Amino acid sequence: MERSMRVVLLLIRVLAFATITFSIGLCNGIPGWPPLCKESERQALLMFKHDLEDPANWLSSWVAEEGSDCCSWTGVVCDQITGYIHELHLNSSDSDREFHYLFGGKINPSLLSLKHLNYLDLSNNNFSTTQIPSFFGSMTSLTHLNLADSGFYGIIPHKLGNLSSLRYLNLSSFYYSNLMVENLQWISGLSLLKHLDLSYVNLSRASDWLQVTNMLPSLAELIMFDCQLDQIPHLPTANFIQNMTCLKVLNLRWNDFNSTVPEWLYSLNNLESLLLSGNALRGEISSSIGNLKSLRHFDISGNSISGPIPMSLGNLSSLVELDISRNQFNGTFIEVIGKLKLLTDLDISYNWFEGVVSEVSFSNLTKLKHFIAKGNSFTLKTSRDWLPPFQLENLQLDSWHLGPQWPMWLQTQTQLTDLSLSGTGISSTIPTWFWNLTSQVEYLNLSHNQLYGQIQNISVAPYSIVDLSSNHFTGALPIVPTSLYWLDLSNSSFSGSVFHFFCDRPDEPKQRVFLYLGNNLLTGKVPDCWMSWQSLYFLHLENNNLTGNVPMSMGYLRYLRSLHLRNNHLYGELPHSLQNCSSLSVVDLGGNGFVGSIPIWIGESLSNLQVLNLRSNEFEGDIPSQVCYLKSLQILDLAHNKLSGTIPRCFHNLSSMAGVSKSGWLEGYGISNSYIPEYSILVTKGIEVNYTKNLKFVKSMDLSCNFMHGEIPEELTGLLELQSLNLSNNRFTGRIPSKIGNMAQLESLDFSMNQLDAEIPLSMTNLTFLSHLNLSYNNLTGRIPESTQLQSLDQSSFVGNELCGPPLNKNCSANGVIPPPTDGGGYRLLEDEWFYVSLGVGFFTGFWIVLGSLLVNMPWSILLSQLLNRIALKMYHVIVEYV
Template identity: 45%
Template sequence: MSVLRHLDLSANFFNSTIPDWLYSFSHLQFLRMASNDFQGMISSAIGNLSNLITLDLSNNELAGILPTSLGDLCNLKEIRLSSIKVGGNISQVLNILSGCTLDGLETLDLSSSQLSGHFPDAIDQLKQSKNLVFLYLSTNSLFGYIPESLGVLSSLKVLDISYNNLSGPFPKSFGQLAKLELFWMTQNSLQGDVSEVHFANLTRLREFAGCKNHLVLKVRLDWIPPFQIEIISLISWQLGPQFPLWLHSQKNLWGLDISNTGISDTIPTWFWNLSPQLYYLNLSHNHIQGEIKNMPLVFHDSSVIDIGSNHFYGRLPHLSSHVRALDLSNNSFSGTIFHFLCYRMDEEKDLVLLNLKGNLLSGEIPNCGMSWERLEFINFGNNRLTGKIPSSMGSLSLLKSLHLRNNSLSGELPLSLQNCTDLMFIDFAENKFSGSIPAWIGESLPNLKILILRSNKFHGNIPKTLCALISLQILDIACNNLLGSIPRCFMNLSAMTTRQNSVGQMLYGPGTFIDNPFTGVLENALIVMKGELVGYSTILHLVRCMDLSDNNLFREIPMELMSLLGLQSLNLSYNLLTGRIPENIGAMGLLESIDFSVNHLSGKIPPSISSLTFLSHLNLSYNNLIGEIPSSTQLQSFDESSFMGNNLCGPPLMDNCSVKNGTPTFGNKRGKGGGVEVDWFYVSMALGFVVGFWGIVGPFLFNKAWRFVCFQLMDSMWYKFYDFICMR
């Protein structure tokens, strides 16, 4: 054991401190202990390992400043300390390594190590590292500019300074790093112009990720870069308005992201034959125009294409069967989708994600879903589609997300959809779907998290089978013709009964390849929250809400509903609900929005509502509520409109009240002589009624057309009331 030279303990489950006996292996040259749960500080006894060439302690729970003895290890060529809690100032860390260690170092990885400090000072300290080849400083809190002295690190092949707080211009000395192959500076605050001189000697550059800075690329129209790039990401740079012609010279591209770069040109014909191995293409969020008859690019297996949020028009293009994710959303593509979905039905399709949202597509969804059996995510929302959901949609057994919002689709939901047992997200809002809400939704879709059926023509009772959806966190069935009572078993919706958890974001399919490979496309949803339609994406997994508004639901609000302690929004407005507001509503401590307006609720506002400290939207208007509004800073901060149309008093209403036998009464006013004083308020009300009555009724007596419309409306209201009485 004393002559041990290689020790690799990586990727185990060690969760102790680093044992002292380890430092007795004086002949050890390669020590790898990455991806464990080692804790505590790195001992100064590490200085005993004088022959050490490689030290890898990354991805552990180690914390604290590095021991000074680490700087005495003169043979060290590779130090990897990423994702441990080194902390402190980077200059202090480099000071410790500034002995003989830094002279011969080839690899230094301090990424995600909670470091701060002035970046120019750090580069100055690294000048003595003439042999430094790999430098990783990403995901820290380094600030300042990138100094021109960066060019001194002439041996660098890989440099990663992404996800810091760097600012200022991009240094021209970057072009002197002739050996540089991979460079990442994503998510900083660099600004200014970048010209040809910045790339002058970068003949070996293969990857360049500079996205999400504030840089402008200013090069000649005929510029030919000295490199043959493989992956390049310039998200949020200013490249336009012209399409970057220098891309014509790049024949090895397999990852290109120039989204949100101000391009308003058309795509040159040569672009579609650019590279035989293109794997990732993102041109989204520009103003690119024109028609795409097809995509002749020979895409690599499982490729990703995103040209969404542009101004493309015409028919949907044919595409390679190798495409895995396709986003054509928010353009002006028109026509039917028949030729697109039913093209070469005999081919095996790799498509996992298909986003056609926000176009001008019309016609029916064709019944050829069986040829797209790998699809997991479909978004056809905000188009002009008509007809029914085809039964073949049920053959997509891997489907997880289905968006059909804001079309003119009709008919009942097909029974075949119950075969899509992996479904987690359904958004069928703003269509013309009819029939009852199918019971099989609760019986066959156990993973459902989001169910949005608002603004359709569904009728009948709310199926109690929905109570089996224990993962459901958003239920929106508002603006339909539903009737009956609110199911008491909603208390079983366990995802709504718990506080927000840390479950990861809702992602589908492959996403941005360059920065976060295969992280996927973020799910998004439109939800009425606090009286407004709000879009959620990055925090959608944290949202818990229930919207049953604008239906014909009657009877009382079930007490059991108050056990949904994780709800942030509860909307029961515009129904026929009766009885009292449940006394234990105050237990729903996370509620931010309550809307019970326009019902027939009675009794007092429960005092417990005062304990809802997160409440920022409340509407109890137009009910039969009585008594004094409970006192709390929260409730008194709401506008009067939150309580109008009731028999309530007390702040924030202007009416003062005294309570007698549980009912607010207003004292009689008497004049100075002891007689009853005329209350001109009530006199004016009477006069107002007379004037108002004849002002409204009078025209109907002389206008036949108006009279007919009025009586027709009253007749309709009577029949609705009669149906309601019969159903009870």
């Protein structure tokens, strides 16, 4: 027996040696090795290439020359023994897509000749002109089919259900796709399927999605992200314990289930990832959550889950990532979370948690790397010498109660890249050691505290975002690195000249820069060194004490998107070099002393403008017709100037206000638009409002307090999406446009203090969103049209006219005329008004005698001239009305 075993072992060694020798021979070039690809498959690939669009010539190696081995072509993988093609990797990488290296065109059926193909990857392409070919369902050798982000549209062919060998199927789209299904019954034939990704596919008709996927016994990963599913069935638990035992990943994020969490979810004992964010789920998390012992990633953020966290969640000892943010959890989480010793990522932000958190609560969280807990009402109580057991990379405690002392334990966190302590009640100076700690920080937010003192310099990682706004810092602006990406020092008390900040720099920024320096005490002239800031995207210097002209060098800012110089003491004409800043989307120069006419190049060169605010300046002359070229304009504020002339009849060409075009709001910044703190201050409904988050939805026009005349053109009523229109305090005559009712989105309308006559158009009853109307002090006559909206307004909306009917107390006669007054009931209005006019003239004269000497000072001169213009305008209207 022993001898026989030796013989067997000897034979095994001989065979192994022969195999190794043969392999070495292959590698050294035995004739006919490796085998060339099959000619029929080579021809099939050439036919396939013929119908493809390949703008980057990525398939340049696919040539018809004799001797060209298709097994060596780009993206082709052959079996090393048989030479048959087994894999096609024709996916564009992310870096390729940046340079538009995308395949497009058609998919030739010649792929059917690849009888041994088991791996087909066409992901990240642009087949936007075609549907998924139904012949894919005949490629029965496929085990791996990846069509993610390929741009296919239409109904997914049911023939894909014939691919009984398929183990991996990805039909997802990173962007919203046009793929849809009639049902999912065809999937039930894919019994070997392990990975199924249908993200962004429209599954709204597939009410059977859960029953069908439950029929896939091998399924380990099910991903249906944002598939327009509107129900998550509550079926008996027993049906799922047996059939979904292999399921490890369940991703149902961003659907719209609007229900409680079904009990059967807690029976998927082998789940490692359960991702349910953004589904309008409500109710409570069941204590049965403790059954999911294998769970490592749990995300139920962005729902309406309420009530305390169940204690059984602390039994999930394998949990590594937990995200319960943006829900309505209350109470305290400490007793539960403190048991999860393997946690690296914890996000509990924007809930209703409250109470005191002590250092004991974190004693077991030694592996914690990311702790995001902002938007709660916790109070952190620790000893001054506390040494946290973790080394965090991301810490966000906004709205916690940390102050008033500076949290000294922060100096132990040397690995931080993201730190946000906004609104935490800290009232102190920033310690010097802090800036050594932040040398690698990429996101720093200390805004909305009571920090004070001076900041000499800011030390952060390159291309960082720094927000120190809404504090009490004093002194000069700090020195900042040229590599800084985003800096917000607004709403503080920085003072002194801005010259050193902008002009005393060793080199210019090499990447885009966003600067927010508004609402401070900065003085001096606008710097004249903008040639060193050609990468500047946002410049906010509003509400400071800057003086002088806008320098010509600002024309170098050709990438500038947003310019805010509102409420300073600037004067002179706008430099024509600003027409070079053709990327501008927002221009706010209100509250200064700019003079001259509105430049025609604003309409000719700044075609991307979405906000133009020149309010409260000294501009005069006509509104140039070139303003009508601004197709993207949504907010136009020219109020409180000295403009004359008529309203351009071409205003209906402002197509964004008219609803004809839909331009993206401030596109192209490379970061989420929702993060960009763009804003505009508008006067609407008689109140000054600061629009921030909703700014992109606002459409407004304000031409009030000028000297404009003529009729209000009927063409103006073509601005169908305008929400606020103010033409008050001008000299407009004639009728209110008869089609005013077409402007159905109007919420605020002010035509007061003009010389409009005739009746109120009946179409005004169509303005069902109108909540503010002022037609006072015109020459309007007749009955006020009857509608629920108009009669609900205050009487002050109509005074100073010859109107009758509700809401006024003046009754109308049968023909709509106000009855004449009875004897003794008259009111000597003219004599009383002349009394007030005389009183005003006396006050006006005294005002000049007392304060006239101040006019030699330029800033006082600007302010006083604006005030006096307003007084003169009011008196003019009183005289015109009653004389």
